[in-house]
Amino acid sequence: MSVPLPAAACAADLLAWAGHHLPTPEGRAEARLLLLHVLGQPAVWLFSHDREPVDPAAARRFGELVVRRAAGEPVAYLTGSRGFWNLELAVSPATLIPRPETELLVEQALLRLPDDGRPLRIADMGTGTGAVALAIAAERPQAMVLATDLLGPTLAVAVGNAQRNGIDNVHFRRGSWYRALGRDRFDVIVSNPPYIRSDDAHLQQGDLRFEPPAALASGEDGLEAIRIIAAGACDHLVPGGWLLLEHGWDQGPAVRALLDAAGLEQVQTVVDLEGRDRVSLGRRPGRSLWD
Known part of the structure; x- marks a missing residue:
């Protein structure tokens, strides 16, 4: 059964919700990557801002990406990029x-x-x-x-x-x-x-x-x-x-x-x-x- 996205949520709440859709350790790591992508923030941001409220539109966008990932879509296609060597590359289907x-x-x-x-x-x-x-x-x-x-x-x-x-x-x-x-x-x-x-x-x-x-x-x-x-x-x-x-x-x-x-x-x-x-x-x- 699908778990509803929190109406008013911080990053920690959203990641906890994502854990119901992506329950493996790899899935939780992917959820963090998707959230940071939506928010336009580096990985270190979560350490000190995980309890700050997230804009509802960004939260909905994150929820959409999590559901698509749970259905199998590659993370690289969801974010539109992938690191390789020392480069950041755009990818597409x-x-x-x-x-x-x-x-x-x-x-x-x-x-x-x-x-x-x-x-x-x-x-x-x-x-x-x-x-x-x-x-x-x-x-x-x-x-x-x-x-x-x-x-x-x-x-x-x-x-x-x-x-x-x-x-x-x-x-x-x-x-x-x-x-x-x-x-x-x-x-x-x-x-x-x-x-x-x-x-x-x-x-x-x-x-x-x-x-x-x-x-x-x-x-x-x-x-x-x-x-x-x-x-x-x-x-x-x-x-x-x-x-x-x-x-x-x-x-x-x-x-x-x-x-x-x-x-x-x-x-x-x-x-x-x-x-x-x-x-x-x-x-x-x-x-x-x-x-």
């Missing part, structure tokens, strides 16, 4: 929600990009919110980063995030995978492509139910997009250039086989903080300018 494990893709790319002022060229295919492209560009301001996506509304979110974070060394281009790159070649190509099997039951669970299916699923084995990306890598990398791909926890062997078959060298898989296969990579044969 047109984009995949950036996740902490994708920061490993950024870390591994940066390890292969010298930080000595060289004019590097990097491509991020299927950029979504622009999370990976913008994080790399912020860390390598001398580099030119090309971020691509097939869908215009998705690319518009990424463009807005570049402006929002004051990052001006990222260029955006609409198109499907290597078609968007044209004849250009890059020192590093990164991608967090769709990699879930189209019949995977997880697509009907949790936040995934609300995210764009085309950004999640990729054929019967989840590898359709990765096959395309692996096969075309050598044609779009400079000699010695690297391809790095995020993928599912059980796809490491299959992705490494695809990178080997594409003629890449030094193929390996890097595990995430939970010890699961997360990023596979390989290098085009030849000497790079910094060898």
Whole structure:
């Protein structure tokens, strides 16, 4: 049974009410985040203001968001933003929600990009919110980063995030995978492509139910997009250039086989903080300018 929102409430009362709808520890943390979002306040505000009256309109807005979250809508879509790396990114239902494990893709790319002022060229295919492209560009301001996506509304979110974070060394281009790159070649190509099997039951669970299916699923084995990306890598990398791909926890062997078959060298898989296969990579044969 639904618990009525308190008619005259302070922050503590509203959070107690939210606990009936979001009863888990994670749910209570999400309720605090939603309340702070509605009030436009930092987290520390609650420590000294939790007994102050909350404007009734703000309380109603908070109640609406809690009910929507209880129905499964992702918090990032409710607040319209998500932190990634050291950036704050706008998100929308047109984009995949950036996740902490994708920061490993950024870390591994940066390890292969010298930080000595060289004019590097990097491509991020299927950029979504622009999370990976913008994080790399912020860390390598001398580099030119090309971020691509097939869908215009998705690319518009990424463009807005570049402006929002004051990052001006990222260029955006609409198109499907290597078609968007044209004849250009890059020192590093990164991608967090769709990699879930189209019949995977997880697509009907949790936040995934609300995210764009085309950004999640990729054929019967989840590898359709990765096959395309692996096969075309050598044609779009400079000699010695690297391809790095995020993928599912059980796809490491299959992705490494695809990178080997594409003629890449030094193929390996890097595990995430939970010890699961997360990023596979390989290098085009030849000497790079910094060898």
